[in-house]
Amino acid sequence: MPELDPELEQIINFRQYPIDNEVFIEQCATELDKKGVLTLPNFINNETLLELTIEAKENQFKAYYAKSTHNIYLTEINTKLPPDHIFNYQVISSKGCITTDQIPENSKLKSIYGSIIFKDFLARVVNERKLYEYTDPFSSINIHYAKENQELGWHFDNSNFAVTLLLQKPEAGGEFEYVKNIRNIKNNDMGYEAVAKIIYKKKKPKKLEIKPGTLVLFRGKNSMHRVTPTIGNLTRMLVVFAYNAKPGISLSKTAQKTFYGKTSEDL
Ligand SMILES: O=C(O)CCC(=O)C(=O)O
Protein backbone atom coordinates (compact mmCIF):
# COMPACT_ATOMS: atom_id res chain seq x y z
CA MET A 1 0.00 0.00 0.00
CA PRO A 2 1.52 3.37 -0.97
CA GLU A 3 2.03 5.95 1.73
CA LEU A 4 -0.27 8.92 2.03
CA ASP A 5 0.87 11.87 -0.05
CA PRO A 6 -0.03 15.11 1.79
CA GLU A 7 0.76 17.28 -1.23
CA LEU A 8 -1.46 15.25 -3.55
CA GLU A 9 -4.29 15.55 -1.03
CA GLN A 10 -4.20 19.32 -1.54
CA ILE A 11 -4.52 18.90 -5.29
CA ILE A 12 -6.95 16.13 -6.17
CA ASN A 13 -10.40 15.27 -4.87
CA PHE A 14 -9.40 12.24 -2.82
CA ARG A 15 -12.79 11.96 -1.16
CA GLN A 16 -14.54 11.46 -4.50
CA TYR A 17 -11.64 9.55 -6.04
CA PRO A 18 -9.75 7.39 -3.52
CA ILE A 19 -7.10 6.45 -6.07
CA ASP A 20 -5.24 4.24 -3.60
CA ASN A 21 -8.33 2.15 -2.81
CA GLU A 22 -8.46 -1.36 -4.26
CA VAL A 23 -12.20 -1.38 -4.96
CA PHE A 24 -12.07 2.01 -6.66
CA ILE A 25 -9.07 1.00 -8.79
CA GLU A 26 -10.88 -2.16 -9.92
CA GLN A 27 -13.97 -0.13 -10.88
CA CYS A 28 -11.85 2.23 -12.97
CA ALA A 29 -10.05 -0.64 -14.72
CA THR A 30 -13.35 -2.35 -15.55
CA GLU A 31 -14.83 0.83 -16.98
CA LEU A 32 -11.74 1.57 -19.10
CA ASP A 33 -11.80 -1.96 -20.52
CA LYS A 34 -15.51 -1.81 -21.25
CA LYS A 35 -15.70 1.66 -22.79
CA GLY A 36 -12.15 2.30 -23.98
CA VAL A 37 -12.31 5.55 -22.03
CA LEU A 38 -12.58 6.56 -18.39
CA THR A 39 -13.57 10.08 -17.31
CA LEU A 40 -13.19 11.40 -13.76
CA PRO A 41 -14.93 14.82 -13.53
CA ASN A 42 -13.63 17.24 -10.85
CA PHE A 43 -10.49 15.13 -10.46
CA ILE A 44 -8.58 18.19 -9.27
CA ASN A 45 -10.10 20.67 -6.83
CA ASN A 46 -11.26 24.13 -7.93
CA GLU A 47 -8.32 26.05 -6.44
CA THR A 48 -5.85 23.83 -8.27
CA LEU A 49 -7.83 24.13 -11.51
CA LEU A 50 -7.72 27.92 -11.25
CA GLU A 51 -4.00 27.94 -10.46
CA LEU A 52 -3.13 25.57 -13.31
CA THR A 53 -5.27 27.50 -15.79
CA ILE A 54 -3.54 30.79 -14.92
CA GLU A 55 -0.14 29.09 -15.15
CA ALA A 56 -0.99 27.56 -18.54
CA LYS A 57 -2.14 30.94 -19.87
CA GLU A 58 1.09 32.56 -18.69
CA ASN A 59 3.11 30.05 -20.68
CA GLN A 60 0.97 30.02 -23.80
CA PHE A 61 3.32 32.40 -25.64
CA LYS A 62 5.97 29.63 -25.62
CA ALA A 63 3.79 27.22 -27.57
CA TYR A 64 4.96 25.71 -30.84
CA TYR A 65 2.23 25.39 -33.47
CA ALA A 66 3.00 22.73 -36.04
CA LYS A 67 0.62 23.37 -38.90
CA SER A 68 0.93 20.01 -40.45
CA THR A 69 -0.98 17.45 -42.38
CA HIS A 70 -0.57 13.78 -41.58
CA ASN A 71 -2.34 10.52 -42.25
CA ILE A 72 -4.63 8.90 -39.69
CA TYR A 73 -2.00 6.27 -38.87
CA LEU A 74 0.66 8.93 -38.12
CA THR A 75 3.09 7.43 -40.64
CA GLU A 76 4.73 8.48 -43.89
CA ILE A 77 2.67 8.08 -47.05
CA ASN A 78 2.74 4.58 -48.54
CA THR A 79 3.62 5.10 -52.21
CA LYS A 80 2.71 1.50 -53.01
CA LEU A 81 -0.91 2.40 -52.30
CA PRO A 82 -2.87 4.84 -54.51
CA PRO A 83 -2.79 8.49 -53.32
CA ASP A 84 -6.55 8.37 -52.71
CA HIS A 85 -6.34 5.23 -50.56
CA ILE A 86 -7.67 5.88 -47.05
CA PHE A 87 -4.24 5.00 -45.62
CA ASN A 88 -2.81 8.06 -47.37
CA TYR A 89 -5.74 10.36 -46.54
CA GLN A 90 -4.37 13.60 -45.08
CA VAL A 91 -5.86 15.47 -42.12
CA ILE A 92 -4.79 18.74 -40.49
CA SER A 93 -3.40 19.25 -36.98
CA SER A 94 -2.84 22.89 -36.13
CA LYS A 95 -2.91 22.96 -32.30
CA GLY A 96 0.21 24.02 -30.42
CA CYS A 97 1.93 22.75 -27.32
CA ILE A 98 4.54 23.44 -24.66
CA THR A 99 6.89 20.80 -23.29
CA THR A 100 7.87 19.49 -19.83
CA ASP A 101 10.95 21.74 -19.62
CA GLN A 102 8.74 24.81 -20.23
CA ILE A 103 6.47 24.04 -17.26
CA PRO A 104 7.64 25.58 -13.95
CA GLU A 105 9.47 23.17 -11.62
CA ASN A 106 7.08 24.00 -8.78
CA SER A 107 3.96 23.48 -10.93
CA LYS A 108 1.31 21.22 -9.42
CA LEU A 109 1.32 19.42 -12.77
CA LYS A 110 4.77 18.10 -11.87
CA SER A 111 3.55 17.06 -8.41
CA ILE A 112 0.66 15.11 -9.94
CA TYR A 113 2.79 13.57 -12.71
CA GLY A 114 5.55 12.38 -10.38
CA SER A 115 3.33 11.22 -7.52
CA ILE A 116 3.85 7.54 -6.74
CA ILE A 117 0.21 7.12 -5.75
CA PHE A 118 -0.95 8.62 -9.05
CA LYS A 119 1.47 6.51 -11.10
CA ASP A 120 0.52 3.32 -9.25
CA PHE A 121 -3.16 4.11 -9.78
CA LEU A 122 -2.68 4.60 -13.53
CA ALA A 123 -0.51 1.50 -13.82
CA ARG A 124 -3.17 -0.64 -12.18
CA VAL A 125 -5.97 0.83 -14.27
CA VAL A 126 -4.16 0.38 -17.60
CA ASN A 127 -2.82 -3.01 -16.54
CA GLU A 128 0.93 -2.28 -16.60
CA ARG A 129 3.35 -3.34 -13.88
CA LYS A 130 4.92 0.07 -13.42
CA LEU A 131 5.00 3.39 -15.27
CA TYR A 132 8.07 5.50 -16.08
CA GLU A 133 8.56 9.06 -17.25
CA TYR A 134 10.16 9.89 -20.60
CA THR A 135 13.94 10.31 -20.55
CA ASP A 136 13.91 13.21 -23.00
CA PRO A 137 13.19 16.64 -21.47
CA PHE A 138 10.04 17.30 -23.52
CA SER A 139 7.57 14.47 -23.68
CA SER A 140 6.40 13.63 -20.14
CA ILE A 141 4.01 16.55 -19.62
CA ASN A 142 2.67 18.65 -22.49
CA ILE A 143 0.10 21.42 -22.47
CA HIS A 144 -1.91 21.62 -25.69
CA TYR A 145 -3.38 24.91 -26.90
CA ALA A 146 -6.05 25.08 -29.61
CA LYS A 147 -6.96 28.66 -30.51
CA GLU A 148 -9.91 29.60 -32.73
CA ASN A 149 -10.10 27.27 -35.79
CA GLN A 150 -7.23 25.11 -34.55
CA GLU A 151 -7.75 21.37 -34.31
CA LEU A 152 -6.21 17.94 -33.88
CA GLY A 153 -6.97 15.75 -36.89
CA TRP A 154 -8.19 12.14 -36.89
CA HIS A 155 -5.50 9.72 -35.74
CA PHE A 156 -4.58 6.57 -33.85
CA ASP A 157 -2.11 7.03 -30.99
CA ASN A 158 1.27 5.33 -30.98
CA SER A 159 1.06 4.86 -27.22
CA ASN A 160 -1.06 2.23 -25.48
CA PHE A 161 -2.94 4.74 -23.40
CA ALA A 162 -3.23 8.50 -22.87
CA VAL A 163 -3.96 10.52 -19.74
CA THR A 164 -5.33 14.04 -20.18
CA LEU A 165 -6.62 16.82 -17.95
CA LEU A 166 -8.78 19.55 -19.50
CA LEU A 167 -8.01 23.03 -18.10
CA GLN A 168 -10.07 25.34 -20.32
CA LYS A 169 -12.95 24.53 -22.64
CA PRO A 170 -13.75 26.76 -25.62
CA GLU A 171 -17.15 28.41 -26.07
CA ALA A 172 -17.90 25.78 -28.71
CA GLY A 173 -16.07 23.16 -30.78
CA GLY A 174 -12.93 21.58 -29.37
CA GLU A 175 -14.83 18.33 -28.91
CA PHE A 176 -13.14 14.98 -28.49
CA GLU A 177 -14.69 12.55 -30.97
CA TYR A 178 -13.82 8.87 -31.11
CA VAL A 179 -14.74 5.48 -32.49
CA LYS A 180 -13.74 2.51 -30.43
CA ASN A 181 -11.63 -0.41 -31.68
CA ILE A 182 -11.54 0.31 -35.39
CA ARG A 183 -8.19 -1.28 -36.10
CA ASN A 184 -6.43 -4.20 -34.47
CA ILE A 185 -2.70 -3.74 -34.48
CA LYS A 186 -1.98 -7.19 -33.06
CA ASN A 187 -3.93 -8.89 -35.87
CA ASN A 188 -2.50 -6.51 -38.49
CA ASP A 189 -6.04 -5.31 -39.24
CA MET A 190 -5.80 -1.70 -40.41
CA GLY A 191 -9.55 -1.10 -40.30
CA TYR A 192 -9.60 0.67 -43.68
CA GLU A 193 -13.33 0.25 -44.24
CA ALA A 194 -14.31 1.51 -40.81
CA VAL A 195 -11.88 4.43 -41.06
CA ALA A 196 -13.28 5.42 -44.46
CA LYS A 197 -16.84 5.33 -43.09
CA ILE A 198 -15.93 7.93 -40.46
CA ILE A 199 -13.94 10.13 -42.83
CA TYR A 200 -16.68 10.13 -45.48
CA LYS A 201 -19.36 10.65 -42.83
CA LYS A 202 -21.17 7.33 -43.35
CA LYS A 203 -20.83 6.64 -39.65
CA LYS A 204 -21.02 9.04 -36.72
CA PRO A 205 -18.31 9.07 -34.06
CA LYS A 206 -19.04 9.29 -30.33
CA LYS A 207 -18.45 12.56 -28.52
CA LEU A 208 -16.84 12.75 -25.11
CA GLU A 209 -18.54 15.26 -22.82
CA ILE A 210 -15.90 16.73 -20.55
CA LYS A 211 -15.51 19.89 -18.52
CA PRO A 212 -12.41 21.58 -17.07
CA GLY A 213 -10.89 19.58 -14.22
CA THR A 214 -11.81 16.19 -15.74
CA LEU A 215 -9.12 13.51 -15.91
CA VAL A 216 -9.48 11.27 -18.98
CA LEU A 217 -7.83 7.89 -19.55
CA PHE A 218 -8.11 6.76 -23.13
CA ARG A 219 -6.90 3.81 -25.14
CA GLY A 220 -6.21 5.43 -28.51
CA LYS A 221 -4.01 2.86 -30.21
CA ASN A 222 -6.89 1.10 -31.94
CA SER A 223 -9.57 3.75 -31.42
CA MET A 224 -9.60 6.54 -33.98
CA HIS A 225 -10.09 10.00 -32.48
CA ARG A 226 -9.79 13.73 -33.09
CA VAL A 227 -10.47 17.13 -31.51
CA THR A 228 -12.75 19.35 -33.61
CA PRO A 229 -11.76 22.98 -34.41
CA THR A 230 -12.14 25.49 -31.59
CA ILE A 231 -14.97 27.98 -32.07
CA GLY A 232 -14.76 31.40 -30.38
CA ASN A 233 -12.05 33.36 -28.58
CA LEU A 234 -11.45 31.04 -25.66
CA THR A 235 -8.48 28.72 -26.28
CA ARG A 236 -8.86 25.03 -25.52
CA MET A 237 -6.13 24.14 -23.00
CA LEU A 238 -5.43 20.53 -22.07
CA VAL A 239 -2.63 18.73 -20.24
CA VAL A 240 -1.28 15.42 -21.53
CA PHE A 241 0.54 13.19 -19.01
CA ALA A 242 2.63 10.63 -20.91
CA TYR A 243 4.24 7.52 -19.41
CA ASN A 244 6.05 4.41 -20.60
CA ALA A 245 5.83 0.83 -19.41
CA LYS A 246 9.66 0.65 -19.55
CA PRO A 247 12.36 2.98 -18.21
CA GLY A 248 14.82 4.89 -20.41
CA ILE A 249 12.47 5.71 -23.30
CA SER A 250 12.89 8.93 -25.32
CA LEU A 251 10.72 10.18 -28.15
CA SER A 252 12.70 9.83 -31.39
CA LYS A 253 14.51 12.96 -32.62
CA THR A 254 12.30 12.98 -35.73
CA ALA A 255 9.13 12.89 -33.64
CA GLN A 256 10.50 15.61 -31.32
CA LYS A 257 11.12 17.83 -34.34
CA THR A 258 7.64 17.15 -35.73
CA PHE A 259 5.69 17.66 -32.51
CA TYR A 260 7.81 20.24 -30.71
CA GLY A 261 9.80 21.98 -33.47
CA LYS A 262 13.03 21.27 -31.60
CA THR A 263 15.15 18.36 -30.37
CA SER A 264 16.85 17.87 -27.00
CA GLU A 265 20.16 18.72 -28.73
CA ASP A 266 18.84 22.26 -29.24
CA LEU A 267 18.81 22.85 -25.46
O1 LIG B 1 -6.76 16.86 -26.86
C1 LIG B 1 -7.29 15.79 -26.56
O2 LIG B 1 -8.31 15.72 -25.88
C2 LIG B 1 -6.70 14.48 -27.06
C3 LIG B 1 -5.26 14.58 -27.42
C4 LIG B 1 -4.79 13.41 -28.23
O3 LIG B 1 -5.54 12.67 -28.79
C5 LIG B 1 -3.35 13.18 -28.38
O4 LIG B 1 -2.55 13.98 -27.89
O5 LIG B 1 -2.98 12.17 -29.02
Ligand SMILES: [Fe+2]
Ligand atom coordinates in the same frame (compact mmCIF):
# COMPACT_ATOMS: atom_id res chain seq x y z
FE1 LIG C 1 -4.50 10.95 -29.59
